[in-house]
Amino acid sequence: xxxxxxxxxxxxxxxxxxxxxxxxxxxxxxxxxxxxxxxxxxxxxxxxxxxxxxxxxxxxxxxxxxxxxxxxxxxxxxxxxxxxxxxxxxxxxxxxxxxxxxxxxxxxxxxxxxxxxxxxxxxxxxxxxx
DNA sequence: CTTCTTTGACCGGAT
DNA sequence: TATCCGGTCAAAGAA
Numbered sequence: 001x002x003x004x005x006x007x008x009x010x011x012x013x014x015x016x017x018x019x020x021x022x023x024x025x026x027x028x029x030x031x032x033x034x035x036x037x038x039x040x041x042x043x044x045x046x047x048x049x050x051x052x053x054x055x056x057x058x059x060x061x062x063x064x065x066x067x068x069x070x071x072x073x074x075x076x077x078x079x080x081x082x083x084x085x086x087x088x089x090x091x092x093x094x095x096x097x098x099x100x101x102x103x104x105x106x107x108x109x110x111x112x113x114x115x116x117x118x119x120x121x122x123x124x125x126x127x128x129x130x
Numbered sequence: 131c132t133t134c135t136t137t138g139a140c141c142g143g144a145t
Numbered sequence: 146t147a148t149c150c151g152g153t154c155a156a157a158g159a160a
Contacts, residue, residue: 045133045134045135046134046135046136047135047152047153047154048136048137048152048153048154049136049137050150050151050152052150052151053149053150053151054150054151059151059152061152061153063153
């Protein structure tokens, strides 16, 4: 029923619309002040973004380019301090027999020339002995 | 034309 | 039981 729709409509996803204009110019100019996602050398596709009330943070959901690959990535950051505390959570492993593309790997380890995303602060919260 | 990003809505599980 | 949260998929628009 529309009950759920109503709730979601108000606090589901419509509440986290905070995307500014394109930072393409900034990215090309070498500006790393905007929010950038930690490039790990793999190709990811964003399939969702939600605001987690429990932690008061924005969580982005990424999936491997290949659908058969069970690799997933979750990035969560503060709505007020995107470059202040970034938490990246990796789930699963790549099975598509295609190691990190040399393009991204080279860009990430050589320089931020063709780098689509810049790496500001990488915090791994999954490093706990569960 | 193809590909990726973004937003909304729905679902399932948990309480 | 109903409600809430987190998580995922789909469609549209833009590049």
